[in-house]
Amino acid sequence: MTKQGKKNQKVKLKDVLEVTLWFGLAVIAIVIGIACLSGGGEEEKVAAQIPAKITGFVYDPEHQLADTTVDKVNTRLRTLMHKTTAEVVVAVVSATGNLTIEDWSQQTFESLGIGKKDLDNGLLLVIATDQHKARIHTGYGVEGVLPDATCSRILHSLVNPQMAAEKFDVAVDSATLVIDSILTNPANTAEIMSEYTSVPSAASSLDRQNRKVAHKDEDVAAGYWTLGVILLLILLIVIVPKIYTPRRERFKKGPKPPAKRIKYLKCPECGRQKYHLTFDVVTKAPRYKQEGKGVRRYSCDACGHSAQENYTIGRLKKWSLDGILSFIVFAAKMKSTGGNDADTDDDNYSGGGSSSSSGGDFSGGSSGGGGASSEW
Ligand SMILES: [Zn+2]
Structure with a gap:
């Protein structure tokens, strides 16, 4: 190749690079342009309305539910709150505006302060009718009894089919009925309220501290005991479910998975x-001394x-591995709640802004972000 040829090639290469660069910039510009346009399109979506305060436990600004359903569900959820302290709210809206149903749920949960502040035991059921979407949003305090999988089953087996048939009232009625029965189950209620009942309210923090020093040796022993239990639990949780899952699943509280x-x-x-x-729906899981319902x-x-x-x-068999496992879980729970030092004041219901006596004044819970969403 001659010197001239090399120079020509260099020039050509430079041209190619230049064209490529411009072409690249043009592509980037177009992509940004499209992004801006579609962004502009989103801005046309109605800004989401986040309720700051509601009356009762049902938020239905567009009156999509029958009055009788609203009354019935309000009564159910108020009774539930008095029995268990758990705060459950239902929101039925046509759409969540420019927010996803997850973001809308989170913001509404925080805005209303659903659930007791210390316990974070709130639950928000959101149904966006036009969007064909539903979500159950839970605080940390109820995640134990209503884990995401259960929330998902409630949505898929109760809410979605009814919503698809446009039976809004049945969807809200049956979902709250199940949530209520799961939360009022005595065993679960105990879990929700454990933080209150396990702490002797008369003891001052100084007393507790003194007791702590005195029982330091015991604490070390308890530490080993706990470690042993944890190791055993890991073993059982990993191995036993592999053998027993089908049986355990059948007796779990909550809606049964739909038949094939x-x-x-x-x-x-x-x-x-x-x-x-x-x-x-299994409303009460069977135990060995007690039939389920x-x-x-x-x-x-x-x-x-x-x-x-x-x-x-029917009752569980007395010496099944299943039973042994639940006993160990129970024992570990007793152990862990026994050592809890949470402070309790008698009246924690006034966590919300003003101390009005309306039922719609919640206690300042913030969501742990648990829950499940679904579409029909
Ligand atoms: Zn018939």
Whole structure:
């Protein structure tokens, strides 16, 4: 190659680089332009309305629910709060504006301060009717009894099918019924309230400190004991579920997973083979000394007839590995709550802004971000 040729090639290379550079810049400009345009499109979405305060436990600004449902659910959730201190709120909106349902839930949860501040035991059920989306948002304090998987099952087996059929009232009614029964189950209620009941309120913090010093040796022993239990638990949690999961799953509180195939029965009302199970929830998990309970509902696709029945679930076998596992979990829980030193004041209900006596004044819980979302 001649010197001239080399020089030409260099020039060409320079041209190619220049074209590439400009082309690249043009592509970037176009991408940014599109991003801006679509961003502009989003701005046209209505700004999300976050309620600052609501009356009662149901937020339904567009009156999409029947008054009777609102009353019924309000009564249910107020009773639930008095029994367990847990605060459950339902919000039915057509859309969450420019926010995702997750962000809307989080902001509303914080804005209303759902759940007791110390316990963070709030739950928010959000249904965005036009968006076909629903979410259960939970505070740390209820995540133990209503883990994300259970929330997801409630949404998928109760809320979604009813919402798809435009039965808003049934969706809200059945979801709150199940949430209520899970939270009022005595065993679960104890968990929610444990922080209150486990602390002797008369003891001053100084007393507690003195006791701590005196029992230092005991604490070390307890430490080893706890470590042993934790190791055993890890072993059991990892290995035992592999063998026992199907059985454990069946007895878990909350809605049963939907059957793979719908079994049609003869309808007692119209006689057609269109009667089937639509709702099946374990409201009380069986234990070895106690039978469990469940509620199931059948309805007919042909005539709309439906009936609900309560049933019992047999006691667990006394010496099953399952039982041993739950005993160890129980023992570990007792151990851990026994050592808790949380402070309690008698009245923690005034965590919200003003101390009005309306039912819609929540206690300043902040969400732990737990929960589940779904679409129908
Ligand atoms: Zn029928």
